[in-house]
Amino acid sequence: MRGRDLLLAISLAAVAFATPAHSQVTFDRLLNSSKEPQNWMTYSGDYLGRRFSALDQVSTANASALTAKWVYQTAATGKLETSPLVVDGILYATAQDDRAFALDARTGRPIWMYQHALPGDIRPCCGRVNRGLAILGDKVFLGTLDAHVIALDAKTGNVAWDVVAADYRTGNSFTVAPLALKDLVVIGVSGGEYGVRGFIDAYDAATGKRRWRFYTVPGPGEPGHETWEGDSWQVGGAPAWNTGTYDAATNQIFWPTGNPAPSNRGEGRSGDNLYSNTLLALNADTGKLNWYFQFTKHDEHDWDATQVPVIIDTNGDSGAKHLIAQADRNGFFYVLDRTSGKLISANPYGKTTWSDAKDGEGRPIANQSASPTLEGHTVCPGAAGTTNFMAPAYDPQTGLFYVTARDQCDIFSTAPQPYEAGHAYYGSAYFPSEEAKPYRGFLKAIDPATGQVKWKFEHTSPTWSGVLSTAGGLVFTGDAEGNFIAMDAAAGKPQWHFQMGGAVYAPPMAFAVDGREYIAIAAGSAIYAFGLP
């Protein structure tokens, strides 16, 4: 093992030497990210959404020796949801209220900081959060809570361009880490709680000029418009607030969408409400729709399907399969053929009470009794979902899909509510059900071939942490009690943990500098980096 570590260190050093520090991040580099495992250049670490690091210096053989290398205090308050990027020794990340910063990835010492000036009357949904940056060329890209898309010079943090995508006063905002590909920056809007009309935009990375927009709620005359009652489409929600994935072979972007608005009230928007809670396959150059798959039709429980859709290729006895898998907020794990969008399987991976039947395609469909009522009644999962924005991981070595899950049920109530621009538009409320306590939180390892949970680790309480898997045979995750935990990827047994002093709402990632592997994660209001002594 020692010899292997040494070899890795030498090869990493060679890569670092061959790639001059601070060189341009070309599309070619992003596309071939597996060739430079020392860098983490997209939200999920690759275009496939796997959140898998090929680094193996830290492994099941030595994880117990992991130690904190540095801590960077952002001094931000609230939930820190950022997933850092690392390119050539520099770490780029964000914190609440749309601040961005670059750190020396070896020490955590800041190089530059940018703070976007936010108006006082923004309409964030669920905290003043941001999930990270994208990088391309000599720029990093930030979406803001007042619905700007901003390009910053990667060396200085200076603003290169700043465009307004939509009116924040009607509830539009950005919390998502954008996805950069080709010469484009792709970003999806938040605001399902305010009755926005959702969209996904692509901007010219060099100039900020908008190249295309895909409205996630079709307008009059467009296919799918008929799935909305009357004018309800105009405030139909279907936001797109988590980062999608990209398949270069077919030049398709896979981007998931969120709940129809108002979230708790189906009355007034009868129909399937396309393309809410849907996986969209869009042509990357034009934003045109190739296919779609709707996970929850006519949702009344706020089950945004905005979970990262993970691209998986398998080559079994029955030949090569081009799949895309999503652990959905509604409690089912879906595997689709990503060429056609056809459903292959849907299996529950947590406690669900809303569906006892499947339609002809095999899609779980809602029981009539699951609809919210005026006084409220209990449905599982709750509005937080079996999972939510927490990034999953797929490990090509174990073939397992790792996802943070929770068993919690909520009391869903509904009441008529007129739409008023810029005001929360829920159609009533949901509360955690006291009777359904205790709520339980897990890391679950799902076999995509069968949809079955192969192992699970139970946390003390539910967590919002994402998951990282590494070639060292490890998965990393954080918990609500502030622990950062390394487990063996095959069985889910903890190998090491570190108490960070604040709850985790962010996913881990891995990188290497000067031949040394680091694992980083945000917790509390700080970013932590760990490595071997």
Place this chain on the structure above:
Amino acid sequence: MSSTTHRAEGTMRMSERSRRHMLAALALCFAVTTWVHAGDDRNPLAGDPKAVKAGEYEFRINCALCHGLGARGGGRGPDLTRAQKKHTHSDSEMFQVISNGIAGTAMPANGTNGQGVGMTDEEIWQIIAYIRSQEVKAPSQPLGNATHGKDLFYGDANCSLCHMVAGKGGRFGPELTGVGGSRTREAIIDSVRNPSRRLAWGLNEATKEFPQEYESVTVVTADGKEIKGVTLNEDSFTVQIMDTNEQIHLLEKDKLRSFQKSRESAMPKYNADTLSDKELDDIVAYLISVGAK
């Protein structure tokens, strides 16, 4: 409906749009000024039926989790239909409390409770208008005899063996000095009659989603010693326990021989035979008299 009726700004002439923006800005200035002045005492939206209705929607989203649908109090928050409130009297005080929360209590600052989206100033005033519309005069004679309730609390009912009020009593159960001001009478009675139905909250960490609850715990240490108590805190690797003798035990889970948690409260279930309805009314009257101070 056609799309032309919607999002009119795209079809508006520039001059008209500028004029409207200016008018809107002026209106906003006026509104802000009005609110600042109104901040002295009165809600600028007081009595406005539209504001009351809008406030009801906002209340369901942002407040009802603790204060109950209809503001009549839930298990965690006080009944806001009581005209006499502990922390607020004027509308502007209520505005401050909703905006900033109440330090040292479960009442969070606007937008930080994980429920809802946070409220604008206008929406807070709407909620206040709604709460005022729900208020009823408190009964002139409070139920129960507080003096007798105090005797019971510290005497025959044995409450003070585990609970502290105003610096006197035990440490094993939740401190109850403020409970009469922050819980409904019904919630207090329920927690005595059915203590396991809704476990009391303990430590509430700043960044954690759920507070620690008063779960019962039994552990056997490596040397065979059994400890029974309540969890002060817990994570996947450690647990902090207070035992029935008020001793704190700091334990690593992987060094224990056994670790068992239970949602059966350590608080004995007081039925009508052990504590009559009249006696319970007296104890609640005592807690309310202390909590209102």
